[in-house]
Amino acid sequence: MDYVLKTNNICKQYRNYKALNGLTMNVPKGSIYGFVGRNGAGKTTLIRMICGIQFPTSGGFELYGVNNSDNKISEIRRRIGAVVETPSVITYLTARENLEIQYDIMGLPDYSDIDQLLELVGLKNTGSKLVKNFSLGMRQRLGIAVSLCGSPDFLVLDEPINGLDPQGIIEMRELILKLNREKNITILISSHILDELSKIATHYGFINNGQIVREMSAEELQNECRKCIRIKVTDTSVLTRVLDEMGMDYKVIDKENADIYGSPDITDLALSLWEEKCRIITVSEHDEDLEGFFISLVGGGSNE
Amino acid sequence: MNKLLKVNMKLMMRRLDVRVCAALGIILAIFEAAVSKHTDTLDWYGMFEMLIMFAFTLSAVGGLFISRDYSLNTIRNKLTVGHKRTSVYLANQIAESIFFCIPVMIYFITSVIADLILIGAKGAKPSDIIMNIAVALFAMIALSALTTFISMTVKNSAGGVLPLITFYPMLMLAAMAQELELKESTLNLINSIPIPQLTILFEPDKDAAMHILSSIAITVVFTFAGTALFRRSDLK
Numbered sequence: 139m140d141y142v143l144k145t146n147n148i149c150k151q152y153r154n155y156k157a158l159n160g161l162t163m164n165v166p167k168g169s170i171y172g173f174v175g176r177n178g179a180g181k182t183t184l185i186r187m188i189c190g191i192q193f194p195t196s197g198g199f200e201l202y203g204v205n206n207s208d209n210k211i212s213e214i215r216r217r218i219g220a221v222v223e224t225p226s227v228i229t230y231l232t233a234r235e236n237l238e239i240q241y242d243i244m245g246l247p248d249y250s251d252i253d254q255l256l257e258l259v260g261l262k263n264t265g266s267k268l269v270k271n272f273s274l275g276m277r278q279r280l281g282i283a284v285s286l287c288g289s290p291d292f293l294v295l296d297e298p299i300n301g302l303d304p305q306g307i308i309e310m311r312e313l314i315l316k317l318n319r320e321k322n323i324t325i326l327i328s329s330h331i332l333d334e335l336s337k338i339a340t341h342y343g344f345i346n347n348g349q350i351v352r353e354m355s356a357e358e359l360q361n362e363c364r365k366c367i368r369i370k371v372t373d374t375s376v377l378t379r380v381l382d383e384m385g386m387d388y389k390v391i392d393k394e395n396a397d398i399y400g401s402p403d404i405t406d407l408a409l410s411l412w413e414e415k416c417r418i419i420t421v422s423e424h425d426e427d428l429e430g431f432f433i434s435l436v437g438g439g440s441n442e
Numbered sequence: 443m444n445k446l447l448k449v450n451m452k453l454m455m456r457r458l459d460v461r462v463c464a465a466l467g468i469i470l471a472i473f474e475a476a477v478s479k480h481t482d483t484l485d486w487y488g489m490f491e492m493l494i495m496f497a498f499t500l501s502a503v504g505g506l507f508i509s510r511d512y513s514l515n516t517i518r519n520k521l522t523v524g525h526k527r528t529s530v531y532l533a534n535q536i537a538e539s540i541f542f543c544i545p546v547m548i549y550f551i552t553s554v555i556a557d558l559i560l561i562g563a564k565g566a567k568p569s570d571i572i573m574n575i576a577v578a579l580f581a582m583i584a585l586s587a588l589t590t591f592i593s594m595t596v597k598n599s600a601g602g603v604l605p606l607i608t609f610y611p612m613l614m615l616a617a618m619a620q621e622l623e624l625k626e627s628t629l630n631l632i633n634s635i636p637i638p639q640l641t642i643l644f645e646p647d648k649d650a651a652m653h654i655l656s657s658i659a660i661t662v663v664f665t666f667a668g669t670a671l672f673r674r675s676d677l678k
Contacts (some may be wrong), residue, residue, distance in 0.1 A: 215524035226515040
C-alpha cells in the first residue's frame with residue numbers, strides 16, 4: 139500500500155509536557171483518514187508539524203517518501219493544503235482577493251481557476267464583501283478554498299466543521315467526499331464530531347496522550363462495532379462449543395463475556411447451555427458506534 | 443522569496459494606514475517648512491527634525507503589518523506550501539525597509555521643494571544635505587530591521603506595538619547624548635544607534651560614514667539574529 143504520510147516515533151515536548159509521545163501512524167494514499175482524539179491528545183501538534191509550523195523534538199515523518207529533515211521537504215509541501223484550527227484568511231480582503239494572494243504566494247501563473255474554487259466552496263456570490271463581515275462558516279469554507287489553491291493532492295483539515303450550521307456540515311461533508319472521490323485527494327481530517335467523521339472516513343487513527351492507540355480501516359471498525367448480543371456466562375469454553383455446534387459467529391471477550399453476531403435462537407442457546415451446566419448471567423443487545431468505540435478504547439476523562 | 447515580497451508589497455498597497463504614511467510624508471514636510479517659515483527659523487537642516495516622529499509612526503505601522511501575519515495566522519499559508527523560513531523573514535525585512543524608506547523619500551523630496559520655494563538655495567550645501575539624507579535612510583533601514591526582528595520574534599499582536607515602546611529608550615539615550623557631558627566612547631556608542639543618529643542631523647553630520655556603517659552593522663546583526671531565531675521557532 140502507498141502511503142502519503144508516515145510518522146515514525148514522533149515526539150514533541152514543551153518543557154515538562156509531552157504533546158506527542160512516540161506517535162507512529164500511516165495515512166494511505168487516496169484515503170479519508172479520520173484522526174480521532176480528545177482535546178489535548180496531540181492532533182493539532184502533529185498537524186502543525188506536517189505543515190512545517192512546528193518541529194519534532196525527536197522522531198520524524200515522511201511526506202510522499204521524503205523525510206522531514208530532508209531539504210526537499212519544502213518542495214514536497216507544495217503538494218499539500220491545510221486548514222489548521224482557525225482558517226488563515228486576510229480579513230480586510232474579499233474572498234477572491236484572498237485566493238489571489240494565495241496564488242501569488244504559490245507563484246501560480248494566472249487566476250483562472252479562482253472562480254471554480256469559489257464555486258466549489260459556495261462563495262461565488264460574495265462579490266466585494268470583505269472577509270471580516272463573513273460568518274464563521276463562510277470563513278471556514280474560504281480557508282478550505284485557500285488550502286485547495288494549486289490543486290494539492292493531500293489535504294489536512296483540522297476540525298473543519300467547527301462552527302458550521304447543520305446545512306454547512308452537510309455541504310462540508312459533500313465537499314470532502316467530492317474532493318476525495320473526484321479529484322483523488324487524500325484527506326487527513328481531525329474532528330471531535332465523531333458521528334460526522336464516521337460518515338466519510340475510510341481509515342481511522344485513534345490518538346490518546348500523544349500516541350496512536352489504534353489504527354484501522356472503516357471496514358475493520360464496522361466489524362468491531364457491528365450489532366451483536368453480549369452474553370455473560372459462567373464458562374465461555376462451554377459457550378464456544380455450543381456456538382460452534384450452532385454455527386454462530388462470535389467473539390470471546392474474556393472468561394465470562396462473549397459477543398454473538400447474527401440472530402441466535404436464544405431459547406435453543408439457553409437450553410444447550412443448561413444441558414452443559416453452564417449458567418447465563420446476563421444477555422444484552424450491544425450496538426457500538428464510533429463514539430462508543432472511541433470511549434471504550436481511550437476511556438473517559440480529558441487530557442486537558 | 444520574490445513571490446513573498448510581491449505579496450507583501452501588494453498587501454501593503456491595500457492598507458489604508460500604509461497609504462496614510464506616504465501622505466504623511468508630504469504633510470509633515472509642508473507643516474515643518476510652514477511652521478519654520480512662520481517662526482523665521484527655516485533652514486536646510488530643519489527637515490531632519492521631523493524624522494524621529496516619522497520613524498515612530500512608520501515603526502508602529504510596519505510592526506503591525508508583520509504582526510497581522512501572526513494574528514490572522516496567514517503565516518501558515520506561506521509555510522504550508524513550502525516557503526523556507528529564511529525567505530519568509532527576508533521578504534518581510536525587505537518589504538519593511540521599502541516601507542520605511544519610500545515615505546521618508548517622499549518627505550525629503552517635498553521638504554526640498556518647499557525649502558526651494560520658501561528660502562531658495564540660500565544656505566544649502568548639496569553635499570552635506572545628501573550626506574544627511576543618506577545617513578537618515580540607512581538609519582531607517584536599521585530601524586526597519588529592528589522592527590522586523592521584534593515583530594517576527596514576539597509573534598503576536600504585541601509585536602506591532604513593541605517596536606514603538608523600544609524606541610523610547612533610544613530617544614532617551616539621544617537626549618542624554620546631547621544634554622549630558624558623557625565620555626567620548628559612550629557618546630560614540632550612543633551615536634551608533636539609529637534614533638540618536640537622526641537627532642544629530644539637525645546640522646551637517648560630521649561622522650556620516652561612521653553612522654552609515656553602524657546602521658549597516660545593526661541591520662546585518664538583527665537580520666541574521668532574526669532569521670536564525672525564526673528558523674528554529676515553533677509557530678501556532
